[in-house]
Structures are given as C-alpha cells and as structure tokens.
Amino acid sequence: MRDEELVAIILKGSPHLFSEIVDRYKDRIFNITVRFTNGHCDSQDLAQEIFLLVYRNLASFRGQSSFSTWLYRLSVNRCLDWCRKNKQNQTHVLHPICKEEFREDFISQIPTELDTPEKVLLKKEQDRNLHQAIALLPEKYKAVVIMYHFQELSYKEMGDILHLPVRTVETHLYRAKQRLKELLIQQEGGVSRWNTKIVRI
Amino acid sequence: MEHKNSTHLKSDQPIEHLLATQAFISAPDDFTIRVMRKLNELPAPRRALPPVYQQWGASFVAAGLLLLLLNNVPIIASITPFSQNVNMHTHRAILDLDTFSLETINMQLSDGFYYFTDLLTKPLRSLSNL
Numbered sequence: 411m412r413d414e415e416l417v418a419i420i421l422k423g424s425p426h427l428f429s430e431i432v433d434r435y436k437d438r439i440f441n442i443t444v445r446f447t448n449g450h451c452d453s454q455d456l457a458q459e460i461f462l463l464v465y466r467n468l469a470s471f472r473g474q475s476s477f478s479t480w481l482y483r484l485s486v487n488r489c490l491d492w493c494r495k496n497k498q499n500q501t502h503v504l505h506p507i508c509k510e511e512f513r514e515d516f517i518s519q520i521p522t523e524l525d526t527p528e529k530v531l532l533k534k535e536q537d538r539n540l541h542q543a544i545a546l547l548p549e550k551y552k553a554v555v556i557m558y559h560f561q562e563l564s565y566k567e568m569g570d571i572l573h574l575p576v577r578t579v580e581t582h583l584y585r586a587k588q589r590l591k592e593l594l595i596q597q598e599g600g601v602s603r604w605n606t607k608i609v610r611i
Numbered sequence: 612m613e614h615k616n617s618t619h620l621k622s623d624q625p626i627e628h629l630l631a632t633q634a635f636i637s638a639p640d641d642f643t644i645r646v647m648r649k650l651n652e653l654p655a656p657r658r659a660l661p662p663v664y665q666q667w668g669a670s671f672v673a674a675g676l677l678l679l680l681l682n683n684v685p686i687i688a689s690i691t692p693f694s695q696n697v698n699m700h701t702h703r704a705i706l707d708l709d710t711f712s713l714e715t716i717n718m719q720l721s722d723g724f725y726y727f728t729d730l731l732t733k734p735l736r737s738l739s740n741l
Binding site: 437559 | 626627629630631636638639642643646647649653657
C-alpha cells in the first residue's frame, strides 16, 4: 500500500495504522537525526518528536508532494531548529550525558572492513573528524550533505524538500564538500591527504 | 593546445570516499512501540476540509443571507422613507426659517429613527415568527 493511501486510511479513523508509517521511515529519520545532532543522545528523542509532529500535522498533508518529501521536509526543518538551539553542543561528537552503550553503538556501526587494528583505529578517527566537520558546516550545507550522502536522495528530491532549484542544491553540495575539506585539514593541523590537488589536463 | 583554464580539482575524491563508507544507523528495535505509546495520548488526527470546500461553504452562507435580505422587500422599502424623512426635514429647517422649530424637527427626526429601529428589528421578528 502506498504511503498516501495509508495516510488517508489513518485520517478516516484508524490512528493505530500510523505504526506502519513509523516502521517504514524510522531508520531513515533516525539516521537523519543522528547525523544532524552529531551523535547526540537527543537524536532518539528528536526522532520520536518528529513522528509526533508528523502525526499531529497529518491532516494538513494535502498530497501536493509525495508523503516522503513532506516527511523529510518536516524532519529537516525540525533538525535545523534543534541545531539552532544547540549550537554549543554540536562540536562534541558524544555528549557527556549520553549512555555509554549509545556511544559505542554510534561508533561501532561504522564499517571496519580494514584489516589491521591501526587502520581500524585510523578509520574511526577519520569518521569522528568527519562528523565533527559536518556539525560545523552552515545549516544549508549540512542539510544537503546529510540528505545526499546519508539518505541517498537525488538533487530533485532535495530541491523539493528544501524548496530550492536543482542548480542551487548542486552548488550547495559542491561548496559543502569544499568546506568539509577545509575543516578536515584544520583538524589535522594543516596540509594533509585532504589537501587540494590540481591536475593539469 | 595549452589551456590556461584546463585545470580542475580532483580533491573531492577522498571526501567522497569517506562519506561513502559511512554506515547507515538503524533506529532501536523498540522505537515504534515507544512512538505509538506516546501517540496514544494524543487525539486522533482528522482530515480538515480542503480550502476549496471551506470557500464554497462561506459563499453559500453569504448567498443565503443576501437572498434573505432581498426577499424581505419591506425592509428595503423602509430605507427610502427614512432617508427621505431626514433629508426633507433637515433641508426644510435650513431653507424655510418660518417653519423652523426644534419641536418639529425633533418630532420628524424621531419618525425617521422609528423607521430605522423598525428596519433593524423586522428581520428578528420575521425569524421569531417562523
């Protein structure tokens, strides 16, 4: 059953079917909140809050865009609100009040296909740096990086969600990656493997 | 041919690789149960009337009121004597100083206001007679 059909049934008086919507989108929304909050322990509460927000506003879904676009729009806006309110906390990968298990979950889920312990450690360090750098990006860049790389959305979908032309989305993504590179270089204290190579053709 | 502008950045590659090797983080197993537990405390969402229907509804009400007003001819007709009465006596009071007296003006104006009061109360009386 399509999302839009399911929403229509829920609105006709079957609110318990909203669990189906939660099941379909929980991983994607949770993934967004974890990336936006930089692994902050609020990410779980934030994801729950987004679903409550969706439920409360379900009647206002008019079907002008697909349900997923509408849901992502609500989610991204809510996450950006969170970022504005918690600017100070975003540079910490792991918030001090987080439970230890959650910290381990967040890091250990990063794939470690590399062999030696040194390489595994290096990969974890790189990932930490990357998440810190993403957290430091301006909002408009952060949103496109998260949606493109962690949600695998197309430029068109991102444009619909953010109400931006496709060209602007492309530009934001390009600049976001440039900014990420600069931040990673800064974190490593200067010239590193992230440094720009200019290749003559 | 040597192109001065034929340089391009290949620097995205390591960043792209790092971004591509990030894992997808799943929600906890009991996430849906927790969300549904919280949702049960909220009132069920209901489909609001689309704006088009709301506008249609408002238009019907407005049209109904207009018809009620137009069908009640004595109400409209009573407006004319009222305005005529006020105008006529005001002008006469100014132009014809011989007939000017406060008592006359008061009396004739009160006739006008009688029509006005009647005009306002007539719809209410009509409704109560229904």
